[in-house]
């Protein structure tokens with residue numbers, strides 16, 4: 357059900373506490389009337405020269421007591437009410453974070469980190485401000501203004517009260533006129549803060565690219581531009597606020613003018629006493645604070661409304677990937693058989709399908725390799741298997757069940773994925789490997805690290821598995837990060853393990869060792885390997901080639917080579933590259949050895965020897981056949 361309010365819901369839920377705070381504030385407000393009243397009587401007694409020292413002392417004592425009472429009740433009410441707003445603050449942040457966790461990756465792909473942070477920090481603070489000073493000032497204004505006006509009418513003069521307060525309704529006219537303007541400007545300020553935060557976040561995340569492309573100056577220029585814009589937006593808001601405050605004060609000042617002139621005339625005509633005149637002006641002073649605060653409240657409320665609307669828009673965003681009504685809670689585990697039937701998939705904001713009419717079957721415990729050019733749809737296919745996006749109904753089946761029938765928790769709990777972006781959290785290596793909700797013993801973590809071929813690297817660090825990683829794991833090399841990600845996936849012993857091009861940053865020897873280690877872990881489990889290097893996929897039971905979203909070849913390594921299509925082409929090109937690289941390495945070694953006739957043999961070799969070397973390397977690879985052999 358769509359949520360309509362955050363603030364009002366909170367007030368309703370805590371109404372008893374708000375009533376209590378209101379009661380404390382009301383006592384403080386009543387006590388505030390004591391001082392002007394005493395001041396009036398005191399002035400009259402003084403004017404009539406009837407005041408004794410003892411009486412003067414008694415007046416002073418009562419005033420001090422009233423002052424202490426006001427301070428006590430007012431601050432207790434403030435503490436009490438402010439505590440409630442802190443509670444709301446914490447609750448919205450919790451709700452926001454919890455809700456974000458339910459939303460799909462698609463939602464986050466379309467948003468900037470800066471905007472999300474601006475919601476979590478600035479918008480939530482504005483809402484707190486509404487329930488903190490906004491509510492406190494409103495309650496105080498309502499109580500104090502009503503009882504003070506009644507006292508002014510009954511204890512001094514109704515006409516003087518009426519004429520003095522006559523300009524005050526102008527304040528509501530002002531508030532109305534400034535309402536839209538302040539709300540609009542407040543939204544612009546929050547957006548500018550979002551831009552600025554995004555700029556800093558992007559700069560930090562891309563610091564290596566920035567430095568290697570000498571982009572520091574350009575980044576400073578862009579930052580200054582965003583910073584300047586944020587300041588300009590803030591200035592605009594401050595200007596409106598100040599103008600509103602100044603006009604409100606002018607209205608209030610006009611009331612004082614009426615009170616002094618009219619009140620003075622009334623004293624001269626003996627319609628009121630001097631003491632009543634003094635008391636009246638003190639009452640008026642009492643009113644001015646809350647009335648001016650009311651102006652600020654209107655402002656705060658407008659900003660609060662803008663922030664509440666933005667937060668509600670997030671909280672009312674429905675998760676596009678969630679457990680369907682047909683999810684079967686009796687499914688507690690998955691075996692690992694995958695079937696894809698005529699799958700055509702289009703990303704929500706894209707017109708062209710990323711996958712077209714794909715059909716394939718991966719029996720439980722077997723391995724599938726997916727190869728294909730950049731952007732051919734490999735990652736999309738595996739993302740659908742963990743429902744990062746929803747595949748169309750009737751296209752993806754696991755263990756013969758429609759994927760939507762498997763509760764998301766079960767599906768994701770039993771599919772381990774090593775994503776292309778090996779994101780690591782800024783915590784220890786141990787916590788990064790044992791990331792699953794299930795706790796793991798040290799031996800299990802070490803075993804996973806050994807299988808992922810990263811154990812030897814980790815134990816070389818002074819703090820070993822307790823080594824803390826910086827944001828995005830920057831203290832590890834690309835290959836080490838990939839292997840920690842692999843350990844994180846295999847520790848789960850998932851029914852389906854997916855490597856999304858996650859062996860690209862390791863050398864072929866390490867890759868072989870990882871794949872060999874997996875044989876034990878993945879016995880009777882299903883493995884999907886996406887790779888650009890033939891060496892990482894050639895041993896799979898089944899290899900498919902994707903081309904512009906279509907499945908264009910399928911078979912084993914040998915059958916695909918025989919077919920002599922895209923796969924065979926990729927294979928031969930890679931062999932050629934590898935042979936050339938190896939040959940170049942040998943020449944470099946010879947050159948380092950200081951052979952005097954260095955130039956001549958190199959030139960002669962360029963003709964025939966490279967081809968010979970390539971042939972022999974190709975022969976070796978084919979003969980060994982990698983793991984498949």
Ligand SMILES: Nc1ncnc2c1ncn2[C@@H]1O[C@H](COP(=O)(O)OP(=O)(O)OP(=O)(O)O)[C@@H](O)[C@H]1O
Nearest residue numbers: 465703706710728729730731732733734735736737
């Ligand atoms: N979130 C997305 N929204 C819209 N289009 C997307 C999205 N992600 C990928 N695509 C598009 O879908 C197509 C397939 O992308 P995909 O990432 O699956 O390719 P890939 O074969 O895994 O590429 P690579 O080898 O570079 O990882 C591409 O055209 C890509 O631009």
